[in-house]
Amino acid sequence: MMESRPDRGDLLPVYQPGGMCGRWAVLLVFIGALGCDRGPDSFPVNRVFARNQKLARTLDEFDTPRVTVLLKDIDRVVTRYFGVPGDPLMPSCEGVELGPLFALADLRHAAGFVEQEAGHVEPGLYRDLCVRCHGTSGDGSGRLARGLNPYPRDYRRGIFKFKRTPSTLPPTDADLHGVLLRGIPETAMPSFRDLSPSQRGALVQYVRYLSIRGLFERAVMMEVAITFDDDDRLLDPKQQEVSPTAYARQVEMLDAILNEVVQPWLDVDEQMADVPPVPADYDAPQSTARGRELFFTTLTNCGTCHGNTGFGDGQTEDYDDWAKELEPANPEALADYLALGALPPRYAEPRNLRLGTYRGGDRPEDLFVKFKNGIAGTTMTSVATQLTDHDIWCLVSYARFLPRDPVFREERGAESRE
Template identity: 35%
Template sequence: MVHSGATLRFQSSFLSVESMHSPKSRPPLAVFSVMAWVLFSSTGCREAPPQFQPNRVRAMSLEKSRSLPTEAALADVSAVVDQLFGTPAQPRWPADRMSNDAQGGLVSLDRLGQAAGGVTSDQADSHTGLYQEHCVICHGIAGSGAGPASRFQVPYPRDFRAGVFKWKSTPRNDKPTRDDLSRLLVHGVPGAPMPSFAIVPPSQREALIDYVIYLSVRGEVERELLARAVDELDYDETPPDEELRLTLVGRAEVAAAEEEEAIREGEQVINEVIEQTVQAWVDAEPSLVPPKPESAAADLAESIQRGREIFHGKVANCVGCHGPEGRGGLPTLDYDDWTKDFTTRIGITPADSAATKPFRKAGALPPRTIDPRVLAGGVLRGGHDPETIYRRIQHGIAGTPMPGVEVGDEIDPQMGLTPASAWDLVAYVRSLLHQ
């Protein structure tokens, strides 16, 4: 028996997205085509199961920035990644290439199996295909963020493959924790199309968390192997010699080569990339937030006033993006990192439609400027509790132009904030939300 939850969830979340756009801006044919895709995909009647597609946008970006052809590298990397991580229906986790139990146990094959494949359920209501049921319509099969509904969403869904996540408790360049991903599934992202999945049973949410981590690790390994292929391993129009080539051999051969200290350089690069990528997830820890000062009502008013001065001052300079009193209205000229990856970082102007067209044909979403939040009377997508805002001030938002402000006990007041000053800024930002 096939479960139809994908269609129901899509209808509720997609209609909420549509409501953010004027009727004139809605593309009815595109909407109907997406809804038809959902209805078709939920019937289980596909002739062939979906497959992971190579990250051609990444390969094209490297080709332009390095002035080197990448087709040979893309072919070898795609083959390696498929061998390591399997298919959407039958995922693998290369624990045998990881150096410790924490890495190997980062995800569970049982939970991956529950999240993978097409949407089904049996008479005991045992579900499989959770990712396709709940997530693929927005995030896509490979977690690219370019699912069928993605073009109609503001902001675009997250591309998991770069390993960059906005809403988390960890420092800017670190991975999120499992708890961070769990909170996102439970609460959704306020003010964005990402809905809450609180009604999904906890065990199924855990399976989805494993699958998101799996897609992110898979995608980041693919991205890094492509870069190292052209930067270090002499890939050009053709692959390099066997010593440098990115190919896999059996684990018995690898073990024998390691004993003889004769492992091929290409294989060694594969193992290093897996190790570094997975260990970053294992090491993720929330940043410490100092205790919030206890304040009486009168003290709070003074704290808000001090925070207002910091907001409009030169060190934090929040006003430069969020506008006076957090009311926005300033021109937006910047882009997020996912867009910059195939535009400004390789010398392409995002507004140049002709220059970005090949990347869009390869799977990139059309560039959009990124709008700073309107804080006055607004909604904070990452959460509005004091500790979350403190971390946002300190670390900024990964993948976006929003920077962090250095916070320290003995910091030069011209260079950063003390913890007490950061808490004053938190008080002011929270006061804006209630205006």
């Protein structure tokens, strides 16, 4: 099924799980990965979020001297800490050791331009394998992104779905490695199992770098929106000579913002969900029956989105957190965001649990984590405070039972014979 995008002229089929369009979109991703994409050697300023924070209240305001200077200041500040795509920097700030998060050699291995030497790929892994979908800055708006469903992840929000940490806390290294190893079923995200461990490790570091960079840029914009007057400068180079004390205060403020952004990433290993061993009888009939009961209670509200039969046909007119930031109910604001390069928001699609394929891992313990923590950025909330671990295992049992439900299989068999 082709979904047209009149604002781009039907350049690509929209990827849908299964079917011809899905195969074509995935093929395009891999064909694109074969070539050499130098791309820009600067990160684009997040103008969409600048509009969201009302640094510019209209599109025309982006051309005013005040906003032009402000966005240049923001770009200069972010570049000061993080460098550019072809020459990333390991950010540093007073009193914070970032060594556990980044190794400059790994960042350079993942970043930069693609160079073919002696038949192997040298620095530029991200640009070679990822940028066409995820974009130079990790904004999820690469040149193939508009034709994919779901859209590629926007790393700049710092929100990741498939992880063992609760709520919107950052993922661990193991979480990101897991996504690279498994891929994400029924999306255009392939497995990178064929890469060496060191290559996957470099990509993990670079994804984290892009995410922290994006969060820092957003935090700086929020600080400007809340505390700055029209004539304030973010980091005025002239002050370094004219008023070193004032310049030092500006740097101190920026260091504090970076510190606040990176601290959750430094503490992430302490926040992982505790996953008890899978009970031997977790999928016993009585456990499945209990899981079904819980599935339809207000304690979990699973049926609200996944539907009474688990087909994912419950609540189908809601947005995830990435789309909500585009204010889809505000036509004027949405039109501005789209003009600034945002992808058109789409309704979130609750998982069809009858398929028996699960993004982010399909082992019982993987589903346990999804129920216990929820899935960040979506309406699937944590049940950790409502249910015991025993009840969560019962939900896992029911979810894994749905694809092999004999009543469902009998009904589908009858339909296929008609």
